[in-house]
Amino acid sequence: MSHRTTLTTASGIPVADNQNSLTAGPRGPVLLQDFHLIEKLQHFNRERVPERVVHAKGSAAYGTFTVTNDITQYSCAALFHTVGKQTPVFLRFSTVGGEKGSADTERDPRGFAVKFYTEEGNWDLAGNNTPVFFIKDPSKFPDFIHTQKRDPQTNLKSPTMMWDFWSQSPEALHQITTLFSDRGTPDGYRHMHGFGSHTFSFVNAVGERFWVKFHFRSMQGIKNLSVADAVRLAGEDPDYAQRDLFDAIDSKEFPRWRLCVQVMPEVEAESWSKKTGWNPFDLTKVWPYKDYPLIEVGVLELNRNPENYFAEVEQAAFSPANVVPGIGFSPDKMLQGRIFAYHDAHLYRVGTNYQQVPVNKPQCPYHTYQRDGAMRFDGNGGSGPNYEPNRFASAPKQAPAYKEPPLKVSGDADRYDHTVDGDPYTQAGNLFRVLKEDERDRLTSNIAGAMRGVPLDIIQRQLVHFAKADPHYGDAIARKLGVTAPDVQ
Protein backbone atom coordinates (compact mmCIF):
# COMPACT_ATOMS: atom_id res chain seq x y z
CA MET A 1 0.00 0.00 0.00
CA SER A 2 1.44 3.40 -0.93
CA HIS A 3 2.18 5.61 2.04
CA ARG A 4 0.37 8.96 1.96
CA THR A 5 1.92 11.89 3.76
CA THR A 6 -0.52 13.63 6.05
CA LEU A 7 -0.76 17.40 5.71
CA THR A 8 -0.06 19.08 9.04
CA THR A 9 0.18 22.56 10.49
CA ALA A 10 3.70 23.93 10.99
CA SER A 11 3.46 22.52 14.51
CA GLY A 12 2.85 19.03 13.13
CA ILE A 13 -0.86 18.78 13.89
CA PRO A 14 -2.77 16.79 11.23
CA VAL A 15 -5.07 18.91 9.07
CA ALA A 16 -8.47 17.37 8.34
CA ASP A 17 -9.57 19.81 5.65
CA ASN A 18 -7.37 22.14 3.57
CA GLN A 19 -10.12 23.27 1.17
CA ASN A 20 -13.04 24.43 3.32
CA SER A 21 -12.79 27.00 6.09
CA LEU A 22 -14.56 26.36 9.37
CA THR A 23 -17.80 28.36 9.23
CA ALA A 24 -21.00 28.82 11.19
CA GLY A 25 -23.39 27.32 8.70
CA PRO A 26 -22.61 26.52 5.05
CA ARG A 27 -22.45 30.22 4.03
CA GLY A 28 -20.30 31.57 6.89
CA PRO A 29 -19.16 33.61 8.70
CA VAL A 30 -15.73 32.08 9.39
CA LEU A 31 -14.86 31.06 12.93
CA LEU A 32 -11.75 32.42 14.63
CA GLN A 33 -10.97 28.97 15.94
CA ASP A 34 -9.96 27.78 12.44
CA PHE A 35 -6.31 28.03 13.50
CA HIS A 36 -5.13 26.21 10.36
CA LEU A 37 -6.67 28.93 8.17
CA ILE A 38 -5.24 31.66 10.39
CA GLU A 39 -1.74 30.16 10.44
CA LYS A 40 -1.89 29.76 6.65
CA LEU A 41 -2.88 33.40 6.04
CA GLN A 42 -0.45 34.77 8.60
CA HIS A 43 2.49 32.85 7.20
CA PHE A 44 1.54 33.87 3.67
CA ASN A 45 1.58 37.53 4.73
CA ARG A 46 5.18 37.07 5.86
CA GLU A 47 6.50 35.12 2.87
CA ARG A 48 8.73 37.86 1.50
CA VAL A 49 12.00 39.10 2.87
CA PRO A 50 13.00 42.47 1.40
CA GLU A 51 14.59 42.03 -2.01
CA ARG A 52 18.26 42.94 -2.27
CA VAL A 53 18.57 46.73 -2.56
CA VAL A 54 20.76 46.06 -5.63
CA HIS A 55 21.22 42.80 -7.59
CA ALA A 56 17.65 41.78 -6.70
CA LYS A 57 17.10 39.57 -9.77
CA GLY A 58 19.39 36.57 -9.76
CA SER A 59 20.03 32.92 -10.50
CA ALA A 60 22.41 30.53 -8.79
CA ALA A 61 23.87 27.06 -8.75
CA TYR A 62 26.26 24.87 -6.81
CA GLY A 63 29.48 23.44 -8.14
CA THR A 64 33.09 22.66 -7.59
CA PHE A 65 36.34 24.57 -7.82
CA THR A 66 39.35 22.44 -8.80
CA VAL A 67 42.94 23.67 -8.55
CA THR A 68 44.82 23.17 -11.83
CA ASN A 69 47.99 25.16 -11.17
CA ASP A 70 50.23 25.57 -8.13
CA ILE A 71 50.06 29.16 -6.84
CA THR A 72 51.32 28.43 -3.33
CA GLN A 73 54.25 30.82 -3.89
CA TYR A 74 51.61 33.59 -3.77
CA SER A 75 48.97 32.35 -1.35
CA CYS A 76 48.83 29.91 1.53
CA ALA A 77 45.01 29.72 1.34
CA ALA A 78 44.03 26.12 2.11
CA LEU A 79 41.85 25.84 -1.00
CA PHE A 80 44.93 26.33 -3.24
CA HIS A 81 47.16 23.84 -1.35
CA THR A 82 47.49 21.14 -3.98
CA VAL A 83 46.79 20.73 -7.66
CA GLY A 84 43.62 18.68 -8.03
CA LYS A 85 42.14 19.88 -4.72
CA GLN A 86 38.39 20.49 -4.89
CA THR A 87 36.27 22.98 -2.95
CA PRO A 88 32.48 23.21 -3.08
CA VAL A 89 31.10 26.51 -4.37
CA PHE A 90 27.81 28.37 -4.79
CA LEU A 91 27.60 31.04 -7.49
CA ARG A 92 24.86 33.64 -7.81
CA PHE A 93 24.53 35.71 -10.98
CA SER A 94 22.36 38.80 -11.12
CA THR A 95 21.46 42.01 -12.83
CA VAL A 96 21.99 45.14 -10.75
CA GLY A 97 19.38 47.86 -11.05
CA GLY A 98 16.14 45.99 -11.74
CA GLU A 99 13.67 44.64 -9.22
CA LYS A 100 13.27 40.95 -8.45
CA GLY A 101 10.78 40.55 -11.31
CA SER A 102 12.72 42.54 -13.89
CA ALA A 103 13.99 41.20 -17.21
CA ASP A 104 17.24 39.25 -17.34
CA THR A 105 18.30 40.80 -20.64
CA GLU A 106 18.40 44.46 -19.60
CA ARG A 107 21.57 46.44 -20.30
CA ASP A 108 23.26 46.35 -16.92
CA PRO A 109 26.39 44.90 -15.36
CA ARG A 110 25.90 41.32 -14.19
CA GLY A 111 26.76 40.22 -10.66
CA PHE A 112 29.08 37.24 -10.35
CA ALA A 113 29.16 36.27 -6.66
CA VAL A 114 31.00 33.12 -5.65
CA LYS A 115 31.00 31.48 -2.24
CA PHE A 116 33.86 29.02 -1.77
CA TYR A 117 33.11 26.70 1.19
CA THR A 118 36.76 26.22 2.20
CA GLU A 119 38.07 24.23 5.16
CA GLU A 120 39.09 27.54 6.76
CA GLY A 121 35.76 29.28 6.36
CA ASN A 122 33.75 30.79 3.55
CA TRP A 123 35.53 32.93 0.99
CA ASP A 124 33.06 35.18 -0.84
CA LEU A 125 34.16 36.84 -4.05
CA ALA A 126 31.19 39.05 -4.93
CA GLY A 127 32.24 40.59 -8.23
CA ASN A 128 30.72 41.55 -11.56
CA ASN A 129 31.14 40.61 -15.22
CA THR A 130 33.21 43.79 -15.62
CA PRO A 131 36.77 44.39 -14.42
CA VAL A 132 36.01 47.97 -13.31
CA PHE A 133 33.17 49.93 -11.70
CA PHE A 134 31.43 53.31 -12.11
CA ILE A 135 32.78 55.00 -9.01
CA LYS A 136 35.77 54.75 -6.74
CA ASP A 137 34.63 56.23 -3.45
CA PRO A 138 32.02 54.35 -1.39
CA SER A 139 30.33 57.56 -0.30
CA LYS A 140 28.99 57.90 -3.87
CA PHE A 141 27.39 54.43 -3.99
CA PRO A 142 23.89 55.18 -2.60
CA ASP A 143 23.60 58.27 -4.84
CA PHE A 144 24.78 56.32 -7.86
CA ILE A 145 22.30 53.52 -7.22
CA HIS A 146 19.43 55.99 -6.77
CA THR A 147 20.08 57.10 -10.35
CA GLN A 148 19.78 53.50 -11.55
CA LYS A 149 16.49 52.96 -9.73
CA ARG A 150 13.22 54.84 -10.19
CA ASP A 151 12.47 58.55 -10.19
CA PRO A 152 10.89 59.44 -6.83
CA GLN A 153 7.87 61.08 -8.46
CA THR A 154 7.22 59.31 -11.75
CA ASN A 155 8.39 55.89 -10.51
CA LEU A 156 10.04 55.53 -13.92
CA LYS A 157 13.64 54.74 -14.78
CA SER A 158 15.24 58.06 -15.66
CA PRO A 159 18.04 58.49 -18.21
CA THR A 160 18.22 62.11 -17.05
CA MET A 161 19.15 61.04 -13.50
CA MET A 162 21.71 58.57 -14.82
CA TRP A 163 23.48 60.97 -17.18
CA ASP A 164 23.24 63.87 -14.73
CA PHE A 165 25.19 61.76 -12.24
CA TRP A 166 27.60 60.21 -14.74
CA SER A 167 28.38 63.51 -16.45
CA GLN A 168 29.51 64.80 -13.05
CA SER A 169 31.45 61.61 -12.27
CA PRO A 170 34.08 61.31 -15.02
CA GLU A 171 35.57 58.25 -13.29
CA ALA A 172 32.49 56.35 -14.56
CA LEU A 173 33.59 56.61 -18.20
CA HIS A 174 35.52 53.35 -18.35
CA GLN A 175 32.59 51.34 -16.99
CA ILE A 176 30.08 53.27 -19.14
CA THR A 177 32.11 52.25 -22.18
CA THR A 178 31.90 48.61 -21.12
CA LEU A 179 28.22 48.84 -20.23
CA PHE A 180 27.12 50.27 -23.58
CA SER A 181 29.35 47.92 -25.58
CA ASP A 182 28.10 44.51 -26.73
CA ARG A 183 29.10 43.14 -23.32
CA GLY A 184 26.30 45.13 -21.68
CA THR A 185 23.77 42.54 -22.84
CA PRO A 186 25.39 39.13 -22.31
CA ASP A 187 23.62 36.08 -23.71
CA GLY A 188 22.63 34.53 -20.39
CA TYR A 189 25.07 33.99 -17.55
CA ARG A 190 27.16 31.18 -19.03
CA HIS A 191 28.73 33.21 -21.81
CA MET A 192 30.37 35.99 -19.84
CA HIS A 193 33.50 36.40 -17.77
CA GLY A 194 33.51 37.23 -14.06
CA PHE A 195 35.88 39.53 -12.19
CA GLY A 196 36.68 40.14 -8.54
CA SER A 197 37.17 43.71 -9.87
CA HIS A 198 38.87 45.09 -6.76
CA THR A 199 42.49 44.59 -5.93
CA PHE A 200 42.72 42.01 -3.16
CA SER A 201 45.82 40.54 -1.55
CA PHE A 202 47.49 37.17 -1.27
CA VAL A 203 49.83 36.21 1.55
CA ASN A 204 52.11 33.20 1.21
CA ALA A 205 53.42 30.79 3.84
CA VAL A 206 56.45 32.96 4.59
CA GLY A 207 54.37 36.08 5.09
CA GLU A 208 55.00 37.82 1.76
CA ARG A 209 52.11 39.91 0.43
CA PHE A 210 51.04 40.26 -3.20
CA TRP A 211 48.30 42.41 -4.69
CA VAL A 212 45.91 40.35 -6.78
CA LYS A 213 43.04 40.67 -9.23
CA PHE A 214 40.73 37.72 -9.90
CA HIS A 215 39.39 36.80 -13.34
CA PHE A 216 36.91 34.03 -14.21
CA ARG A 217 37.20 33.30 -17.96
CA SER A 218 34.10 31.70 -19.43
CA MET A 219 35.00 28.35 -21.03
CA GLN A 220 31.77 28.56 -23.02
CA GLY A 221 33.17 31.65 -24.78
CA ILE A 222 31.70 35.15 -24.86
CA LYS A 223 28.26 35.53 -26.42
CA ASN A 224 26.21 38.70 -26.36
CA LEU A 225 22.67 39.54 -27.37
CA SER A 226 21.94 42.11 -30.03
CA VAL A 227 19.92 45.07 -28.80
CA ALA A 228 16.93 43.82 -30.78
CA ASP A 229 17.11 40.34 -29.23
CA ALA A 230 17.63 41.72 -25.73
CA VAL A 231 14.54 43.91 -26.07
CA ARG A 232 12.48 41.10 -27.62
CA LEU A 233 13.47 38.63 -24.90
CA ALA A 234 12.67 41.14 -22.16
CA GLY A 235 9.07 40.81 -23.30
CA GLU A 236 8.93 37.20 -24.50
CA ASP A 237 11.08 35.54 -21.85
CA PRO A 238 12.08 37.92 -19.06
CA ASP A 239 13.62 35.00 -17.16
CA TYR A 240 15.82 34.05 -20.11
CA ALA A 241 19.10 33.82 -18.16
CA GLN A 242 17.53 31.90 -15.27
CA ARG A 243 16.04 29.41 -17.73
CA ASP A 244 19.28 29.07 -19.70
CA LEU A 245 21.35 28.36 -16.58
CA PHE A 246 18.84 25.99 -14.98
CA ASP A 247 18.22 24.04 -18.18
CA ALA A 248 21.92 23.72 -19.00
CA ILE A 249 22.72 22.27 -15.59
CA ASP A 250 19.59 20.12 -15.63
CA SER A 251 20.70 18.59 -18.93
CA LYS A 252 24.24 18.08 -17.58
CA GLU A 253 25.81 20.76 -19.78
CA PHE A 254 27.84 22.06 -16.88
CA PRO A 255 29.17 25.61 -17.39
CA ARG A 256 32.79 26.22 -16.46
CA TRP A 257 35.10 29.16 -15.86
CA ARG A 258 38.88 29.22 -15.65
CA LEU A 259 39.96 31.16 -12.56
CA CYS A 260 43.07 33.24 -13.26
CA VAL A 261 44.89 35.89 -11.26
CA GLN A 262 47.04 38.92 -11.98
CA VAL A 263 49.67 39.18 -9.28
CA MET A 264 51.65 42.30 -8.31
CA PRO A 265 54.33 41.96 -5.61
CA GLU A 266 53.54 44.31 -2.71
CA VAL A 267 56.67 46.39 -3.28
CA GLU A 268 55.81 47.05 -6.94
CA ALA A 269 52.63 48.98 -6.17
CA GLU A 270 54.50 52.24 -5.80
CA SER A 271 56.80 51.89 -8.82
CA TRP A 272 53.91 50.75 -11.06
CA SER A 273 51.90 53.72 -9.90
CA LYS A 274 54.78 56.08 -10.66
CA LYS A 275 55.27 54.52 -14.08
CA THR A 276 51.61 54.55 -15.15
CA GLY A 277 50.13 57.38 -13.12
CA TRP A 278 47.42 54.99 -11.89
CA ASN A 279 46.61 53.87 -8.40
CA PRO A 280 46.69 50.04 -8.28
CA PHE A 281 43.77 50.14 -5.81
CA ASP A 282 41.52 52.25 -8.05
CA LEU A 283 38.41 50.25 -8.99
CA THR A 284 37.89 52.27 -12.16
CA LYS A 285 41.19 51.03 -13.65
CA VAL A 286 42.49 47.71 -14.96
CA TRP A 287 46.04 46.43 -14.74
CA PRO A 288 47.20 45.93 -18.33
CA TYR A 289 47.96 42.27 -19.12
CA LYS A 290 51.33 43.24 -20.53
CA ASP A 291 52.34 44.40 -17.04
CA TYR A 292 50.63 41.58 -15.14
CA PRO A 293 49.69 38.58 -17.29
CA LEU A 294 47.00 36.11 -16.27
CA ILE A 295 48.15 33.15 -14.20
CA GLU A 296 45.81 30.16 -14.16
CA VAL A 297 44.64 28.89 -10.79
CA GLY A 298 41.82 26.43 -11.41
CA VAL A 299 38.47 25.62 -12.95
CA LEU A 300 35.08 26.40 -11.49
CA GLU A 301 32.23 24.16 -12.67
CA LEU A 302 28.54 24.57 -11.87
CA ASN A 303 26.87 21.18 -11.71
CA ARG A 304 23.87 21.25 -9.37
CA ASN A 305 20.72 23.34 -9.37
CA PRO A 306 19.29 24.50 -6.05
CA GLU A 307 16.27 22.53 -4.82
CA ASN A 308 14.43 25.55 -3.53
CA TYR A 309 14.87 29.05 -4.90
CA PHE A 310 13.86 31.00 -1.81
CA ALA A 311 15.75 28.89 0.72
CA GLU A 312 18.97 28.77 -1.23
CA VAL A 313 19.14 31.68 -3.68
CA GLU A 314 17.03 34.41 -2.06
CA GLN A 315 18.53 33.77 1.37
CA ALA A 316 22.09 33.50 0.04
CA ALA A 317 24.28 36.21 1.51
CA PHE A 318 27.70 37.11 0.13
CA SER A 319 30.12 39.50 1.78
CA PRO A 320 33.45 40.89 0.59
CA ALA A 321 34.40 40.81 4.29
CA ASN A 322 34.62 37.02 4.03
CA VAL A 323 38.22 36.32 3.08
CA VAL A 324 40.11 33.28 4.35
CA PRO A 325 43.72 33.02 5.60
CA GLY A 326 46.06 33.58 2.63
CA ILE A 327 43.62 35.98 0.94
CA GLY A 328 43.15 39.54 2.19
CA PHE A 329 41.91 43.04 1.47
CA SER A 330 43.65 46.02 -0.08
CA PRO A 331 43.42 49.76 0.56
CA ASP A 332 40.82 50.10 -2.27
CA LYS A 333 38.33 52.57 -0.76
CA MET A 334 35.37 50.88 -2.43
CA LEU A 335 36.35 47.49 -1.09
CA GLN A 336 36.70 49.01 2.38
CA GLY A 337 33.16 50.38 2.12
CA ARG A 338 31.84 47.02 0.96
CA ILE A 339 33.50 45.21 3.88
CA PHE A 340 31.01 47.04 6.08
CA ALA A 341 27.97 47.18 3.80
CA TYR A 342 27.15 43.55 3.06
CA HIS A 343 27.00 42.02 6.54
CA ASP A 344 24.87 44.97 7.56
CA ALA A 345 22.56 44.38 4.57
CA HIS A 346 22.18 40.71 5.47
CA LEU A 347 21.38 41.47 9.10
CA TYR A 348 18.53 43.63 7.84
CA ARG A 349 17.41 41.57 4.86
CA VAL A 350 17.68 38.01 6.19
CA GLY A 351 18.16 38.43 9.94
CA THR A 352 20.64 38.30 12.80
CA ASN A 353 21.46 34.65 12.34
CA TYR A 354 21.59 34.60 8.53
CA GLN A 355 24.96 32.82 8.63
CA GLN A 356 23.22 29.70 9.94
CA VAL A 357 20.98 29.34 6.90
CA PRO A 358 22.35 26.20 5.18
CA VAL A 359 23.48 27.99 2.00
CA ASN A 360 25.46 30.52 4.05
CA LYS A 361 26.75 28.17 6.74
CA PRO A 362 30.45 27.27 6.64
CA GLN A 363 31.07 23.65 5.72
CA CYS A 364 33.89 23.53 8.29
CA PRO A 365 33.47 23.65 12.06
CA TYR A 366 32.91 27.17 13.40
CA HIS A 367 33.15 28.40 16.98
CA THR A 368 32.13 31.89 17.99
CA TYR A 369 31.06 33.52 21.23
CA GLN A 370 28.11 35.14 19.49
CA ARG A 371 24.86 34.05 21.09
CA ASP A 372 21.10 34.36 20.83
CA GLY A 373 19.19 36.59 18.41
CA ALA A 374 16.04 35.86 16.46
CA MET A 375 15.78 32.36 14.97
CA ARG A 376 18.92 30.91 16.54
CA PHE A 377 18.74 27.26 15.57
CA ASP A 378 22.27 25.86 15.67
CA GLY A 379 22.27 24.93 19.36
CA ASN A 380 23.49 28.41 20.34
CA GLY A 381 26.79 27.17 21.76
CA GLY A 382 24.99 24.70 24.07
CA SER A 383 26.28 24.72 27.64
CA GLY A 384 29.70 26.11 26.64
CA PRO A 385 30.97 29.46 27.93
CA ASN A 386 29.67 32.57 26.16
CA TYR A 387 32.66 34.80 26.95
CA GLU A 388 36.38 34.90 26.34
CA PRO A 389 39.02 34.91 27.84
CA ASN A 390 37.87 32.06 30.03
CA ARG A 391 39.37 29.23 32.09
CA PHE A 392 38.06 26.38 29.92
CA ALA A 393 40.83 24.55 28.10
CA SER A 394 38.55 23.18 25.38
CA ALA A 395 36.80 26.50 24.65
CA PRO A 396 37.70 28.31 21.38
CA LYS A 397 40.82 30.46 21.53
CA GLN A 398 42.39 32.92 19.08
CA ALA A 399 45.14 31.51 16.85
CA PRO A 400 47.96 34.06 16.28
CA ALA A 401 49.40 31.90 13.49
CA TYR A 402 46.69 33.36 11.24
CA LYS A 403 47.83 36.96 11.76
CA GLU A 404 48.55 38.78 8.50
CA PRO A 405 51.89 40.55 8.01
CA PRO A 406 51.62 44.24 8.95
CA LEU A 407 50.65 46.63 6.16
CA LYS A 408 52.39 49.98 6.02
CA VAL A 409 49.95 52.86 5.68
CA SER A 410 50.71 56.54 5.99
CA GLY A 411 49.19 59.96 5.47
CA ASP A 412 47.09 62.51 7.26
CA ALA A 413 43.44 61.68 7.84
CA ASP A 414 41.54 63.89 5.42
CA ARG A 415 38.86 63.79 2.72
CA TYR A 416 41.02 63.54 -0.39
CA ASP A 417 39.60 64.48 -3.77
CA HIS A 418 39.39 61.11 -5.53
CA THR A 419 38.78 62.74 -8.93
CA VAL A 420 42.38 63.90 -9.16
CA ASP A 421 43.86 60.43 -8.48
CA GLY A 422 44.51 59.00 -11.95
CA ASP A 423 43.05 60.32 -15.20
CA PRO A 424 39.62 58.91 -16.07
CA TYR A 425 40.08 59.12 -19.84
CA THR A 426 43.08 57.08 -20.97
CA GLN A 427 41.81 53.60 -20.10
CA ALA A 428 38.29 54.38 -21.33
CA GLY A 429 39.84 55.64 -24.58
CA ASN A 430 42.04 52.53 -24.81
CA LEU A 431 38.96 50.35 -24.54
CA PHE A 432 37.24 52.37 -27.27
CA ARG A 433 40.32 52.08 -29.48
CA VAL A 434 40.56 48.27 -29.23
CA LEU A 435 36.98 47.88 -30.45
CA LYS A 436 36.44 47.03 -34.10
CA GLU A 437 34.65 49.54 -36.33
CA ASP A 438 31.28 47.76 -36.09
CA GLU A 439 31.63 47.40 -32.31
CA ARG A 440 32.34 51.14 -31.98
CA ASP A 441 29.32 51.85 -34.11
CA ARG A 442 27.04 49.80 -31.85
CA LEU A 443 28.62 51.33 -28.72
CA THR A 444 28.05 54.90 -29.84
CA SER A 445 24.53 54.11 -31.11
CA ASN A 446 23.66 52.48 -27.77
CA ILE A 447 24.91 55.54 -25.91
CA ALA A 448 23.15 58.02 -28.20
CA GLY A 449 19.95 55.96 -27.86
CA ALA A 450 20.23 55.98 -24.08
CA MET A 451 20.79 59.78 -24.01
CA ARG A 452 17.80 60.69 -26.13
CA GLY A 453 15.50 63.07 -24.26
CA VAL A 454 18.15 64.00 -21.70
CA PRO A 455 18.47 67.80 -21.21
CA LEU A 456 21.08 69.39 -23.48
CA ASP A 457 23.29 70.75 -20.69
CA ILE A 458 23.78 67.22 -19.37
CA ILE A 459 24.48 65.86 -22.85
CA GLN A 460 27.06 68.57 -23.47
CA ARG A 461 28.78 67.92 -20.15
CA GLN A 462 28.95 64.19 -20.88
CA LEU A 463 30.12 64.65 -24.48
CA VAL A 464 33.24 66.40 -23.15
CA HIS A 465 34.17 63.18 -21.34
CA PHE A 466 33.71 61.00 -24.43
CA ALA A 467 35.73 63.46 -26.51
CA LYS A 468 38.53 63.57 -23.94
CA ALA A 469 38.74 59.77 -24.04
CA ASP A 470 38.95 59.81 -27.84
CA PRO A 471 37.82 62.52 -30.28
CA HIS A 472 36.22 59.88 -32.53
CA TYR A 473 34.22 58.61 -29.55
CA GLY A 474 32.83 62.10 -28.80
CA ASP A 475 32.23 62.92 -32.48
CA ALA A 476 30.30 59.75 -33.24
CA ILE A 477 27.92 60.21 -30.31
CA ALA A 478 27.44 63.92 -31.02
CA ARG A 479 26.66 63.13 -34.66
CA LYS A 480 24.14 60.46 -33.71
CA LEU A 481 22.48 62.87 -31.31
CA GLY A 482 22.49 65.66 -33.90
CA VAL A 483 24.45 68.07 -31.67
CA THR A 484 27.81 69.80 -32.07
CA ALA A 485 30.79 67.88 -30.76
CA PRO A 486 32.65 69.77 -28.01
CA ASP A 487 36.08 71.19 -28.73
CA VAL A 488 38.34 69.72 -26.05
CA GLN A 489 41.72 70.61 -27.56
Ligand code: HEM
Ligand atom coordinates in the same frame (compact mmCIF):
# COMPACT_ATOMS: atom_id res chain seq x y z
C1 HEM B 1 24.89 43.22 -3.68
C2 HEM B 1 26.31 47.32 -1.52
C3 HEM B 1 29.79 47.87 -4.84
C4 HEM B 1 28.81 43.47 -6.55
C5 HEM B 1 24.95 44.31 -2.85
C6 HEM B 1 24.06 44.56 -1.76
C7 HEM B 1 24.46 45.69 -1.15
C8 HEM B 1 25.60 46.18 -1.86
C9 HEM B 1 23.86 46.35 0.09
C10 HEM B 1 22.87 43.68 -1.38
C11 HEM B 1 23.35 42.59 -0.46
C12 HEM B 1 22.22 41.69 -0.03
O1 HEM B 1 21.17 42.19 0.39
O2 HEM B 1 22.42 40.45 -0.07
C13 HEM B 1 27.41 47.80 -2.22
C14 HEM B 1 28.17 48.98 -1.85
C15 HEM B 1 29.14 49.14 -2.79
C16 HEM B 1 28.99 48.06 -3.75
C17 HEM B 1 27.90 49.83 -0.62
C18 HEM B 1 30.21 50.18 -2.91
C19 HEM B 1 30.67 50.88 -1.91
C20 HEM B 1 29.85 46.72 -5.58
C21 HEM B 1 30.87 46.40 -6.53
C22 HEM B 1 30.59 45.16 -7.00
C23 HEM B 1 29.39 44.69 -6.34
C24 HEM B 1 32.04 47.30 -6.88
C25 HEM B 1 31.33 44.32 -8.01
C26 HEM B 1 32.60 44.47 -8.26
C27 HEM B 1 27.68 43.03 -5.90
C28 HEM B 1 27.05 41.75 -6.17
C29 HEM B 1 25.92 41.68 -5.35
C30 HEM B 1 25.87 42.92 -4.60
C31 HEM B 1 27.52 40.70 -7.16
C32 HEM B 1 24.91 40.55 -5.30
C33 HEM B 1 25.40 39.44 -4.41
C34 HEM B 1 24.41 38.30 -4.46
O3 HEM B 1 24.33 37.66 -5.52
O4 HEM B 1 23.69 38.09 -3.46
N1 HEM B 1 25.87 45.33 -2.91
N2 HEM B 1 27.91 47.28 -3.36
N3 HEM B 1 28.96 45.66 -5.49
N4 HEM B 1 26.95 43.70 -4.94
FE1 HEM B 1 27.43 45.47 -4.18
